[in-house]
Amino acid sequence: xxxxxxxxxxxxxxxxxxxxxxxxxxxxxxxxxxxxxxxxxxxxxxxxxxxxxxxxxxxxxxxxxxxxxxxxxxxxxxxxxxxxxxxxxxxxxxxxxxxxxxxxxxxxxxxxxxxxxxxxxxxxxxxxxxxxxxxxxxxxxxxxxxxxxxxxxxxxxxxxxxxxxxxxxxxxxxxxxxxxxxxxxxxxxxxxxxxxxxxxxxxxxxxxxxxxxxxxxxxxxxxxxxxxxxxxxxxxxxxxxxxxxxxxxx
DNA sequence: TGTTATGTCAGACTCCCTCG
DNA sequence: CGAGGGAGTCTGACATAACA
Numbered sequence: 001x002x003x004x005x006x007x008x009x010x011x012x013x014x015x016x017x018x019x020x021x022x023x024x025x026x027x028x029x030x031x032x033x034x035x036x037x038x039x040x041x042x043x044x045x046x047x048x049x050x051x052x053x054x055x056x057x058x059x060x061x062x063x064x065x066x067x068x069x070x071x072x073x074x075x076x077x078x079x080x081x082x083x084x085x086x087x088x089x090x091x092x093x094x095x096x097x098x099x100x101x102x103x104x105x106x107x108x109x110x111x112x113x114x115x116x117x118x119x120x121x122x123x124x125x126x127x128x129x130x131x132x133x134x135x136x137x138x139x140x141x142x143x144x145x146x147x148x149x150x151x152x153x154x155x156x157x158x159x160x161x162x163x164x165x166x167x168x169x170x171x172x173x174x175x176x177x178x179x180x181x182x183x184x185x186x187x188x189x190x191x192x193x194x195x196x197x198x199x200x201x202x203x204x205x206x207x208x209x210x211x212x213x214x215x216x217x218x219x220x221x222x223x224x225x226x227x228x229x230x231x232x233x234x235x236x237x238x239x240x241x242x243x244x245x246x247x248x249x250x
Numbered sequence: 251t252g253t254t255a256t257g258t259c260a261g262a263c264t265c266c267c268t269c270g
Numbered sequence: 271c272g273a274g275g276g277a278g279t280c281t282g283a284c285a286t287a288a289c290a
Contacts, residue, residue: 029279042257044280 013046017066020056026063083216084116086245087207091118091218094238098231100222101126102238104207105141108133110161112142112217126200126221137177138166138196140189140204141217146177147185148206148214154178169194189232194224201227205239210247218242 019035020027033043047064050056054069084104091102095118104116111133119127136142136157146154158174171177184190192202204219218239220231 045257048280 013050016043016046016050017055017070020064020066023065026065028063032064083207083246087116087216087218087242088118090238090242090245091116094118094218094220094235095120097234098220098222100220100226101128103128103219103221105139105217105219107136107142107145107214107217110157111135112139112145115216120222124223126223128221134196135161135164135166137161137163138170138192139217139219140184140192140202141206141219142204143177143181143184143190143192144204144206144217145214147181147190151178151182154181166196167194167198169198171195189236192219192221199224203227203231203235205236207239207246208243208248212248215243215246215248 015036016032019032029044029047032047036043047056050067051058054067057065057067083106087104091104095102099120099122101120102118103114105112105114107113114128114130114132114134117128117130119125134142136146146157149157154177155174158177163170163172163174163177165172171180181190189203189205192200192204194201200221201224202219202221204217206214207216207218209215218235220235
């Protein structure tokens with residue numbers, strides 16, 4: 001057992017995929033076995049499992065090649081990297097205009113995940129760690145994401161999570177959540193009024209991809225006493241610019 | 251320590267090429 | 271055209287490792 005991972009078969013699977021990837025066309029079991037220094041039956045069993053999950057394909061001649069599933073997974077990574085690259089300059093510009101921290105989030109199940117940020121240089125500022133998470137109902141962009149998924153999904157979310165309270169301002173009532181998310185959808189932006197943390201307020205908008213799907217959420221976070229309503233138009237404009245840079249036009 | 255997952259071995263099977 | 275042989279593939283049985 002090598003020390004690169006605690007699961008040998010995962011290491012071997014990765015090795016086999018790397019070997020197959022070296023060949024532009026297809027490659028035989030024997031060659032994969034020789035290059036991996038694994039017994040052919042071991043290689044065969046692992047490849048059979050990979051084929052079952054579409055990570056590997058076999059042609060009519062029984063030769064192996066990488067499967068379409070990898071392309072599918074790769075497109076997710078490419079989309080996320082592309083999103084961050086496109087977002088960075090727009091986020092920095094928004095941060096410079098407002099002087100407050102700007103966050104980029106994506107939805108993952110019942111949470112938003114912070115994937116990029118442009119931090120304010122003010123002494124007192126709001127700062128989210130990249131990779132940290134927050135429930136949908138306590139964030140501005142989370143409410144917009146819930147609104148976009150429809151009232152039924154919004155109710156399901158509320159039942160699944162029980163709408164836990166983080167502050168005295170957190171929305172804990174289903175009907176109020178539905179009302180507030182619908183309102184946010186109509187307005188094209190949402191507030192977080194100290195719902196995740198006392199003293200912190202946000203303004204959030206959605207970012208759409210070229211297919212019109214929700215790609216991310218863009219938000220500005222600030223101490224509540226510094227947040228201004230006139231920022232709404234500026235944040236909306238930044239969200240529109242980012243959507244357009246991803247190929248989405250209204 | 252028993253169960254489950256994983257790996258190895260050995261041989262059967264299949265396909266294809268060569269030769270008579 | 272069919273038998274023989276070799277290369278490659280597949281699978282059953284067993285061994286070993288990992289885990290609860």
